[in-house]
Structures are given as structure tokens and as C-alpha cells.
Amino acid sequence: MDRRLAAIYDAENRWGRDDDYFLAAVGETPAARVLDLGCGTGRLTLALAAVGHTVTGVDPHRAALDAARAKPGADRIAWIEGTSRVLPDAAYDVAVLVSHVAQEIQAEDDWTRTLADLRRALVPGGRLVFDSRDPAARRWERWNPTDSRRRLALPDGTVVAAWTELTEVRDGLVSFVHHYVLPDGDELRGQGTLRFRTEAELRAALAGAGFTVERIHGGWAGEPVGESSDGELVVVARAGT
CATH class of the missing domain: 2.20.25 (N-terminal domain of TfIIb)
Incomplete structure (x- = not known):
């Protein structure tokens, strides 16, 4: 990512209803150990740390992480350059992939491996929360x-x-x-x-990786799939015990 693009990204992607949703969803586990995979320039990562969670931000783009590290409060967060492959075992209570990061993972083999890595990195019963646009x-x-x-x-x-x-x-x-x-x-x-995946495809991939889907919303106010102008698939799943 060009450093100038990192600044433009922040200007274009300000705090929104999706961030409110993820902050509240993570907050269902107080003082959680949180993984923000594909954290980008750290908008939500920093907010999670500010409310008392112990947060790790992982991203493969150095310019994005450099921008995140330069922001106030960044010293509270462990920033790691890399992908899901670098994640430790059973280290997190909650993992999030926000701003449609899940769709950046195009190849199905990579998506399968990422979910397996997330299952490994979560404690038994830990939660995975992510968004993907409804095709x-x-x-x-x-x-x-x-x-x-x-x-x-x-x-x-x-x-x-x-x-x-x-x-x-x-x-x-x-x-x-x-x-x-x-x-x-x-x-x-x-x-x-x-990559635009259907609800059925997401459910199948999660089940294959050892997750149980708790709910999938179609919008940021918790609407059923297909009944919101947001056009989302907002997934909450739990790692098997």
C-alpha cells in the first residue's frame, strides 16, 4: 500500500455503523484477548484497546501498519506484519475480520487455511466475527x-x-x-x-473448519439476511470445544 493511499484510506473509511456493531459484538466478552486480522490502519483495533481489551493487530501491508503505529494509543496494541499463518495457538477469545477483509481472501484454499488458522488461534468456545457483502x-x-x-x-x-x-x-x-x-x-x-461468497458457502466453510454459526445478519441493525439495504452477511461463529 502506497503511504499516500493509507492516508486516503483513513479519510474514506471513517467510523461507521459497522464499527459500532463490531465494538459491541466484541464487548459481549469483557476484557477479551482480541485478534484483529487484516487490521489495516487500525481504526477498530485502537477503539477495541481503548475500551479495555487486550488487542493484537495483524496485517500483511507494512505501510498500513506504519500508519496504525503512528496513531495515539497505538502503544497499547501488539502489531504484527503477516497473515493468519503467524497466529499462535489458543491465544484469543475473539477474532474479528472487518471492512470485508474476508473477501480479500480470494482463493478457496486460502480461505480454508485462514479459517483453520483462526480456529487454531481461538480458545475453545472463542468467537469469530466478520462481514462479507451478500452477492x-x-x-x-x-x-x-x-x-x-x-x-x-x-x-x-x-x-x-x-x-x-x-x-x-x-x-x-x-x-x-x-x-x-x-x-x-x-x-x-x-x-x-x-470474492463474493453466498451465505451457504460461508456456512459450509465455517463448519468444515470446526466453527458453529451462531447467527448471520443482513445488516448492521441485526436484520435478517436479504432484508436490509446494507446488503451484508455479518457472521458470528464459535470455535468448537
Whole structure:
């Protein structure tokens, strides 16, 4: 991740209803040992530590972790550069993957391994909480230069013009490019591909990894799947004992 993109990411991804949901869900286990896998620049990671949890943030992108480490309160958190492979055994009461990090794991073999690593890293009965966009909502249809156009204000006063360009939809994978134009005309691009998994696919993968699904919501207010404009699959699962 380009360091400039890390700053833009923070401007575009401010605290929202999804963060409120995850903070409350983790809070169901007071003073928990929490893993934030794919923690990015640490928005939720820092908030979890601020309310008294013992938090570890893991991410494969050094620039994102550098941005996280520079924020107030970062010294309360153990920051680790890496993937689920680096996780210790039975070390966490709760694990979270937020901001659709689960969809960044494209290959099914990698997804299976990640869930197995998370099962190993959680104590028996520990909880896994994550979000994944519901493919039935077809949110990618809004990822075009007209519907996605937005302006982002950075902390230094810079205003960035942004939009998203959909490039391919195939076999459950959706590819796109985020365009960010700085005031001097310089353009940064962030490319990505997300895996859209159905509720049935998520349930099957979790069961195969030794998790029991406790609930899946369709939105941040706890709506049933398919009954919220949020278009989410918000999963709470428990590691087998």
C-alpha cells in the first residue's frame, strides 16, 4: 500500500455503523484477548484497546501498519506484519475480520487455511466475527464513475476526487480500480479483487473448519439476511470445544 493511499484510506473509511456493531459484538466478552486480522490502519483495533481489551493487530501491508503505529494509543496494541499463518495457538477469545477483509481472501484454499488458522488461534468456545457483502445484493453494480464519484477531505486540507471503476465480474470474483485524483492532477490507483461468497458457502466453510454459526445478519441493525439495504452477511461463529 502506497503511504499516500493509507492516508486516503483513513479519510474514506471513517467510523461507521459497522464499527459500532463490531465494538459491541466484541464487548459481549469483557476484557477479551482480541485478534484483529487484516487490521489495516487500525481504526477498530485502537477503539477495541481503548475500551479495555487486550488487542493484537495483524496485517500483511507494512505501510498500513506504519500508519496504525503512528496513531495515539497505538502503544497499547501488539502489531504484527503477516497473515493468519503467524497466529499462535489458543491465544484469543475473539477474532474479528472487518471492512470485508474476508473477501480479500480470494482463493478457496486460502480461505480454508485462514479459517483453520483462526480456529487454531481461538480458545475453545472463542468467537469469530466478520462481514462479507451478500452477492444477492449485487452492490458492485454501483461501482461506476457516476454512482461512486465522491470527494475526500484529508487531515491536511487536501481534497481528493475519487471514483470506482468496475473492471470484471466472473465466477464469484469482482475486480475494480479506485481512482484518486489529487489537486495537482496526480492520480493514484488502487486495484482490487473481492470474492463474493453466498451465505451457504460461508456456512459450509465455517463448519468444515470446526466453527458453529451462531447467527448471520443482513445488516448492521441485526436484520435478517436479504432484508436490509446494507446488503451484508455479518457472521458470528464459535470455535468448537
